[in-house]
Amino acid sequence: MFEKTDYDVVIVGGGPAGLWSARKFAEEGLSAIVIDKKQEIGVPVRCGEGLGNTWFNRLNLTPDPDWAVQEMYGAALWSPSGKKLEIRFPEVSGYLLERRIFEKDLARRAARAGAEIVTKTYVTDAIKEGTFARGVKARMQGEKVEFTGKLVVAADGFESTIGRMFGLQNQQTLYHSDSGYEYEMAGLKMDDPDLIHLYFGNEVAPRGYVWIFPKGKDYANVGIGIGADNPKTAKYYLDKWVNSSPVCKGASIVQVNGGGIPVGGMLKNMVGDGIMLVGDAAHQVSPIHGGGMGLAMEASNVMVEVAAKAIKAGNVSEAALSEYNTTWWNLRGYELEKLVRIRQLFEKLTDKDMETFAAAFTGPELLKFAYSDKITSAALATTKLIKHPSLLKLALKYLDADPKE
Amino acid sequence: MKAQCNTDKCIYCGACVGVCPVGALTLDETRIVIDKKKCIGCGACAKICPAGAMTVKEGE
Ligand SMILES: Cc1cc2nc3c(=O)[nH]c(=O)nc-3n(C[C@H](O)[C@H](O)[C@H](O)COP(=O)(O)OP(=O)(O)OC[C@H]3O[C@@H](n4cnc5c(N)ncnc54)[C@H](O)[C@@H]3O)c2cc1C
Ligand code: SF4
Ligand code: SF4
Numbered sequence: 001m002f003e004k005t006d007y008d009v010v011i012v013g014g015g016p017a018g019l020w021s022a023r024k025f026a027e028e029g030l031s032a033i034v035i036d037k038k039q040e041i042g043v044p045v046r047c048g049e050g051l052g053n054t055w056f057n058r059l060n061l062t063p064d065p066d067w068a069v070q071e072m073y074g075a076a077l078w079s080p081s082g083k084k085l086e087i088r089f090p091e092v093s094g095y096l097l098e099r100r101i102f103e104k105d106l107a108r109r110a111a112r113a114g115a116e117i118v119t120k121t122y123v124t125d126a127i128k129e130g131t132f133a134r135g136v137k138a139r140m141q142g143e144k145v146e147f148t149g150k151l152v153v154a155a156d157g158f159e160s161t162i163g164r165m166f167g168l169q170n171q172q173t174l175y176h177s178d179s180g181y182e183y184e185m186a187g188l189k190m191d192d193p194d195l196i197h198l199y200f201g202n203e204v205a206p207r208g209y210v211w212i213f214p215k216g217k218d219y220a221n222v223g224i225g226i227g228a229d230n231p232k233t234a235k236y237y238l239d240k241w242v243n244s245s246p247v248c249k250g251a252s253i254v255q256v257n258g259g260g261i262p263v264g265g266m267l268k269n270m271v272g273d274g275i276m277l278v279g280d281a282a283h284q285v286s287p288i289h290g291g292g293m294g295l296a297m298e299a300s301n302v303m304v305e306v307a308a309k310a311i312k313a314g315n316v317s318e319a320a321l322s323e324y325n326t327t328w329w330n331l332r333g334y335e336l337e338k339l340v341r342i343r344q345l346f347e348k349l350t351d352k353d354m355e356t357f358a359a360a361f362t363g364p365e366l367l368k369f370a371y372s373d374k375i376t377s378a379a380l381a382t383t384k385l386i387k388h389p390s391l392l393k394l395a396l397k398y399l400d401a402d403p404k405e
Numbered sequence: 406m407k408a409q410c411n412t413d414k415c416i417y418c419g420a421c422v423g424v425c426p427v428g429a430l431t432l433d434e435t436r437i438v439i440d441k442k443k444c445i446g447c448g449a450c451a452k453i454c455p456a457g458a459m460t461v462k463e464g465e
Pocket of ligand 3: 410414415416417418419420421422432437450453454455456457458459
C-alpha cells in the first residue's frame with residue numbers, strides 16, 4: 001500500500017527537539033507529524049539524563065516527579081590526584097531525569113496539543129520540488145509511506161542524515177565531536193548522591209571527563225565523554241575507571257548506551273528552502289559539558305516562531321527562514337562559541353596544570369567565573385592562579401581577555 | 406580500505422553516522438548499514454565509535 005499524507009510540517013526525529021517543536025507547531029494552529037524510527041519514544045536512552053535548573057526556568061518547564069527522579073544540589077569536580085573541588089548550593093540546582101519517561105511525557109503533550117507521532121518509521125529519502133523540500137519518504141513497519149508538508153524539520157540527532165538529503169552539510173568533524181559511553185549502574189557505594197561527580201585527568205578521560213549522575217542513593221549513570229579523535233575507545237577508558245573505582249566495586253550494569261556528542265562547530269546556516277535543522281542535528285550542544293536537551297528545546301522555540309510566521313505568510317524560502325539563524329546565534333550561538341574556547345583551553349592542560357587549577361580556585365570562585373560574561377585578568381589575579389604566570393597567561397589567551405587589562 | 410561493523414559490539418548509537426564525510430553509513434530501525442560503494446576508508450567512524458565496533462579494514 002502506498003499512502004500519502006499531507007501536513008503543514010513534517011518533523012523527522014522524536015527526541016526532545018522534535019517532540020517539543022511538534023507541540024509548539026500545534027499550539028500555533030499548524031498540523032505537524034513527528035516521524036521516528038524507534039520502536040518506542042524515549043528508548044534507547046543515549047544520555048546522562050542531567051538537566052540544570054536554568055533550563056526549567058528558561059523553558060517554563062515544571063519538574064514532574066514521574067520523570068524528574070532525583071534532585072541535584074551541585075557538583076564535585078575531582079582532580080587527577082583525587083582532590084575535590086565542591087560546588088554546593090543551598091537549593092536544588094538541577095534534576096536527574098528518567099529520560100524514557102520524560103520523552104513520553106513530551107510526546108503526550110505534543111499529541112494532546114494536536115500533533116501526530118509515528119514510531120518504527122524510518123525516513124529513507126527526500127521529496128523535493130525544485131530547490132524546495134516538500135516531504136520525506138519512509139518505510140513504516142514494512143510499508144512505503146510518503147509524508148508531505150510545507151516545511152521539513154530535521155530533528156534527527158547527531159546521526160542526522162535528513163539535512164544532507166536536502167543539501168545541508170551538517171555532518172560533524174571528529175575534532176568537534178565527543179565519543180560517549182555510559183553505564184546505568186545499580187548497587188553503587190556513593191558518599192554524596194546529592195551532587196553530580198566529575199572526574200578529570202588525561203589518563204581518566206582525555207579531553208573530557210568521567211561522570212557519576214546519581215538517580216538514587218545507590219543508583220546512577222556512570223559515563224564518559226572523550227575527544228572523538230582519540231585512538232582508544234570511550235569504552236576502554238570507562239571500563240578502566242569503573243574497574244578501579246571503589247564507588248563501583250560490586251555494582252551491576254543494568255544498561256549500556258553511548259553516542260556521539262557535538263561539542264563545537266555550531267552551524268552558521270541551519271536552513272534551506274523549506275528545511276530547518278534543530279537540536280543535535282544543528283550541533284546545538286554545550287561544548288563544555290555536552291548537555292543538549294535544554295538547548296534543543298530552547299532552539300525549537302526559536303525555530304518554530306520563525307517557521308510558523310513563514311508558513312502562514314506562504315513563504316518558506318531559505319531567505320525567509322534565515323531569521324532563525326540570526327535569532328538563535330544572538331540568543332545562544334555566540335555564547336556557545338565562547339565555551340568552545342574554554343574547551344580548547346582545557347584540551348591544553350596537563351594533569352599537573354589541572355592540579356594547579358584545582359588548588360588555585362575555591363568552589364565559590366569557580367562559580368563566579370562560570371557565571372561571569374567576561375573573565376578579566378584582574379579577576380583571575382585575585383585567585384591563587386597569580387602564582388602561576390604561565391597558566392594565567394594560557395587561561396587569558398583562551399578566555400579572550402587582554403592580559404594587560 | 407572499507408568500514409566494517411562488528412554487530413556483537415555495536416550499541417546502535419549512531420555516532421559513526423554523524424561523522425562519515427560521504428554519507429556511507431546509516432542506522433535504520435535496527436542496524437548499521439554500510440554503503441561500501443560510497444565508503445572512502447577515511448576511518449572517522451572507527452575513531453569515534455565508543456564501543457570499538459567499527460573498524461576499517463582491507464576489503465573490496
Ligand atoms: C552519552 C551521552 C550523554 C549525554 N548526557 C546528557 C545530559 O546529561 N544532559 C543533556 O542535556 N544532554 C546530554 N546528552 C546530549 C543529549 O542526549 C542530546 O543533546 C539530545 O538528545 C538532543 O536531542 P535531539 O532531539 O536533537 O536528538 P535525539 O534525542 O538524538 O533525537 C533524534 C531522533 O531522531 C530519530 N531519527 C534519526 N534519524 C531518523 C530517520 N532517518 N528516520 C526516523 N527517525 C530518525 C532518532 O531515532 C532519534 O529518536 C548526552 C549525549 C550522550 C551521547
Ligand atoms: S571509513 Fe570514512 S567513509 Fe567509510 S564509512 Fe567510515 S567514516 Fe564513512
Ligand atoms: S559508533 Fe560504533 S557502536 Fe555506535 S552505531 Fe556506529 S558502529 Fe555501532
